Amino acid sequence: MKRTTRLLALATATTLTLTACGGGGEDTGSGDDGSGEAMDATGETLSVWIMEGTNPDATPFFEEVSTAFEEETGATLDIQFIPWASAHDQFVNSIAGGTGPDVAEVGTTWTPEFGDAGALMDLGPQIEESGLGDAYVSSVLESGTYDGAVYGAPWYAGVRSIIYRADLFEENGIEPPTTWDELAEVGDALKEADPDLIPFPIPNSTFTTTPFIWGAGGEIAVQEGDTWTSGLDSPESVEGLAYLESLVEEHELSTPAASTWNEADTRDAFARGEAGMIISGSWTPKSIVEANADLEGKLGVVPIPGPDGGMSPSFAGGSHLSVFETAENQDLAWTFVEMMTTGEYAEMWGEQTGFFPATDDLLTRLEEAEDPLVAPFALQMKDGSATLPVTPLWGQVEGAQTIPAMMESILGGGADAQEAATTAADEMNEIFGS
Amino acid sequence: MSSPALGSARRPWLLLAPTLAVIGILLLWPMVRVVVLSFQDFGLRELVRGGAEIVGLQNYRDILTDERLWRVALPNTVVFALVCVVLTVAVGTLVALLLHRLSPGWRTLVMMAVMAAWAIPAVTGTYVWVYLFDARAGFLTGVLGQLGLVDVATQNLFTERGWFYAIATLNVVHHGFPFVAVTVLAGLVTIPSELPEAAMIDGANAWQRFRHITVPMLKPVFAIVTILSTIWDFKVFTQIYLMPGGDGSNREVLNLGTWSYITAMSQNQFGLGAAIAVLLTILLLAITAVYLRTLFKEEEL
Numbered sequence: 001m002k003r004t005t006r007l008l009a010l011a012t013a014t015t016l017t018l019t020a021c022g023g024g025g026e027d028t029g030s031g032d033d034g035s036g037e038a039m040d041a042t043g044e045t046l047s048v049w050i051m052e053g054t055n056p057d058a059t060p061f062f063e064e065v066s067t068a069f070e071e072e073t074g075a076t077l078d079i080q081f082i083p084w085a086s087a088h089d090q091f092v093n094s095i096a097g098g099t100g101p102d103v104a105e106v107g108t109t110w111t112p113e114f115g116d117a118g119a120l121m122d123l124g125p126q127i128e129e130s131g132l133g134d135a136y137v138s139s140v141l142e143s144g145t146y147d148g149a150v151y152g153a154p155w156y157a158g159v160r161s162i163i164y165r166a167d168l169f170e171e172n173g174i175e176p177p178t179t180w181d182e183l184a185e186v187g188d189a190l191k192e193a194d195p196d197l198i199p200f201p202i203p204n205s206t207f208t209t210t211p212f213i214w215g216a217g218g219e220i221a222v223q224e225g226d227t228w229t230s231g232l233d234s235p236e237s238v239e240g241l242a243y244l245e246s247l248v249e250e251h252e253l254s255t256p257a258a259s260t261w262n263e264a265d266t267r268d269a270f271a272r273g274e275a276g277m278i279i280s281g282s283w284t285p286k287s288i289v290e291a292n293a294d295l296e297g298k299l300g301v302v303p304i305p306g307p308d309g310g311m312s313p314s315f316a317g318g319s320h321l322s323v324f325e326t327a328e329n330q331d332l333a334w335t336f337v338e339m340m341t342t343g344e345y346a347e348m349w350g351e352q353t354g355f356f357p358a359t360d361d362l363l364t365r366l367e368e369a370e371d372p373l374v375a376p377f378a379l380q381m382k383d384g385s386a387t388l389p390v391t392p393l394w395g396q397v398e399g400a401q402t403i404p405a406m407m408e409s410i411l412g413g414g415a416d417a418q419e420a421a422t423t424a425a426d427e428m429n430e431i432f433g434s
Numbered sequence: 435m436s437s438p439a440l441g442s443a444r445r446p447w448l449l450l451a452p453t454l455a456v457i458g459i460l461l462l463w464p465m466v467r468v469v470v471l472s473f474q475d476f477g478l479r480e481l482v483r484g485g486a487e488i489v490g491l492q493n494y495r496d497i498l499t500d501e502r503l504w505r506v507a508l509p510n511t512v513v514f515a516l517v518c519v520v521l522t523v524a525v526g527t528l529v530a531l532l533l534h535r536l537s538p539g540w541r542t543l544v545m546m547a548v549m550a551a552w553a554i555p556a557v558t559g560t561y562v563w564v565y566l567f568d569a570r571a572g573f574l575t576g577v578l579g580q581l582g583l584v585d586v587a588t589q590n591l592f593t594e595r596g597w598f599y600a601i602a603t604l605n606v607v608h609h610g611f612p613f614v615a616v617t618v619l620a621g622l623v624t625i626p627s628e629l630p631e632a633a634m635i636d637g638a639n640a641w642q643r644f645r646h647i648t649v650p651m652l653k654p655v656f657a658i659v660t661i662l663s664t665i666w667d668f669k670v671f672t673q674i675y676l677m678p679g680g681d682g683s684n685r686e687v688l689n690l691g692t693w694s695y696i697t698a699m700s701q702n703q704f705g706l707g708a709a710i711a712v713l714l715t716i717l718l719l720a721i722t723a724v725y726l727r728t729l730f731k732e733e734e735l
Contacts, residue, residue: 089699096481117478204683256590257569260678325482399700404683412593412684431701 041332042074048336049104051319052081053264054156055353056287065345072339075332085262088399095119102327103336105319106152108143109388113395114322115144115151121323122149126334135342140358143390144320152320153341154358156349159381160207160314163270163285164277166300168193176302179309180215180243187253190276198275200253202244203261204411206388206403207315208279209244211304214386215312216240220403221389221428228389230428232406233421241417243307245410259411271295279304279314282377283354301376303384311384318358356381396431471708478702486705493709502688511689511714514599515667521607522663523656526614531644533615534622552612556672563605564677567591592678595686605673610666614659621655622648657729661722668718671695690714 094100136154144152177183187199218237271291350357406424409415480486569590579586591597671691682696698707
């Protein structure tokens with residue numbers, strides 16, 4: 001999986017660099033007074049970047065959307081799929097070359113960065129005009145808002161919990177963990193039951209690391225006034241990291257290979273039946289079963305436990321749909337954004353991907369459903385989720401891979417948690433300029 | 435004839451103009467741009483909105499005082515490149531000598547095998563090596579484990595700087611030796627057979643013949659392959675970036691190329707990244723100059 005994706009990413013990135021010569025578009029007709037209904041953009045094309053892999057059946061979905069969009073506006077859609085792993089670089093390249101799309105799916109943590117750089121259009125007026133200000137889930141809307149401008153319309157959100165092999169748990173009389181001690185015990189029990197199984201692989205991923213920092217009461221970064229300061233080296237954060245380290249080193253619940261895995265590698269291993277529990281997103285059970293039909297009906301989900309019960313907060317990620325400043329027809333672009341983020345297509349997207357739609361009424365409907373593969377995620381989303389710092393500088397922290405580098409030195413390099421956390425905090429503070 | 439000195443002075447330039455224009459646009463302009471960038475504080479915001487601030491030598495000062503340059507990036511780049519160049523040229527020369535002695539049929543066969551290594555794109559080749567050294571299921575990891583060199587239960591080779599670069603060296607040498615072999619073979623063919631024959635009659639053994647006939651005769655060829663290999667191995671990027679941890683998550687394995695790219699493209703510090711690239715270029719030029727001087731010192735150039 002990972003290999004082909006990276007390969008493709010590299011090829012695409014190269015192509016982009018080579019063709020980075022187009023000029024910036026001009027704004028046309030952004031001052032018109034007409035409503036979206038009367039839009040006639042026959043013959044125009046709207047280019048859209050969507051992240052690859054969110055929806056396993058993305059092609060039929062977008063075929064349907066394209067047809068509906070063409071009926072409504074007369075314009076055709078040009079959808080391109082971008083792999084997550086290289087998306088940030090690709091955005092930067094395209095912004096540099098003025099070859100960006102009209103509309104793009106932007107990861108919630110990147111929106112302030114690109115918005116602050118002037119690459120994205122402020123959607124605030126459009127959202128207000130359409131009366132959508134209260135419809136979107138507020139946390140997702142906030143993560144796209146910087147300095148009073150809304151650079152991304154909430155599209156979908158997701159959260160990570162623990163997915164486990166319910167069949168193995170049942171066979172060995174193991175109950176899903178509700179505290180950190182139990183998590184380690186469950187891992188030990190799984191290891192004893194089957195020494196070949198990786199009980200709880202810990203990949204090098206921000207999303208696996210952060211719940212344990214938050215769970216112990218630590219913070220990634222705290223804002224005071226206008227400056228952010230890293231909280232990675234606080235005693236609480238270090239305690240969380242030390243716990244994670246103990247799962248690997250003392251309990252040996254992971255595998256050396258996992259120290260260079262990302263989330264997708266971990267999911268692949270789980271889908272192959274090699275792992276007992278993994279931290280994985282609300283959107284993944286479906287693709288796991290799709291990859292390995294033998295696992296149908298054998299999965300269970302439990303929120304990530306807190307140290308002494310409760311939940312460890314997990315990152316509530318998701319995507320915005322943003323309109324690029326270079327979009328030629330910004331009204332047309334907004335029509336598309338509105339169509340995708342509300343109503344029928346937002347709901348269909350949620351159903352197909354396992355992500356939560358980012359409007360309140362659609363989310364409520366999901367919470368009430370009692371699907372065992374959905375309900376624990378919904379619980380985690382509602383009561384046990386957190387977001388990464390909302391600052392344009394966060395994109396740089398992600399780009400610098402500060403947290404993965406910290407995990408790499410803990411998992412692979414043999415540094416202790418305190419040492420690694422201090423280095424990472426210093427680096428983060430340097431980026432924050434604090 | 436009718437048009438004297440003036441016309442004939444202009445004509446060469448006219449003929450060169452198209453080439454110069456193409457080189458200027460594709461080569462010189464980006465180079466100038468990188469140098470200019472390296473003196474600016476240039477981020478994503480400047481990229482979109484324009485108006486970068488000139489900061490003089492600040493970027494260079496930042497890099498030269500960065501511990502990461504001296505402890506990680508520079509040693510990784512220089513030691514790795516030197517080892518790769520020596521191994522590439524040595525293996526390439528040995529293969530060339532082998533090819534030279536083979537009968538035409540066998541030569542074609544070996545040549546095809548050598549060419550296959552050359553033809554594999556760097557990206558593909560890298561993934562094959564990564565696959566072979568995978569910590570859980572890699573074939574070569576298993577072999578190393580059997581030999582007792584690696585503890586398969588606790589080690590992930592890609593997280594260890596030494597092993598990481600050992601694997602990268604294998605990859606780069608494997609990809610680079612065919613060029614050396616083919617070039618040196620072309621040189622070997624030009625050595626008149628009388629010379630080694632005469633030496634043989636004088637009682638010179640194989641090593642002496644290689645040392646005193648082949649090497650001096652092929653000096654220009656060795657100079658070319660060494661310089662080209664040096665350039666390639668110093669600026670190696672793909673093979674490092676695509677290995678697990680090579681994209682910046684493992685700071686111990688950064689080299690100047692990946693460091694420059696990550697600084698510029700992932701962190702949007704284009705000025706700083708450009709400065710690293712300029713330093714890499716200067717280093718490369720310096721090494722090539724020193725090497726050329728020592729190589730041709732005795733001979734009048």
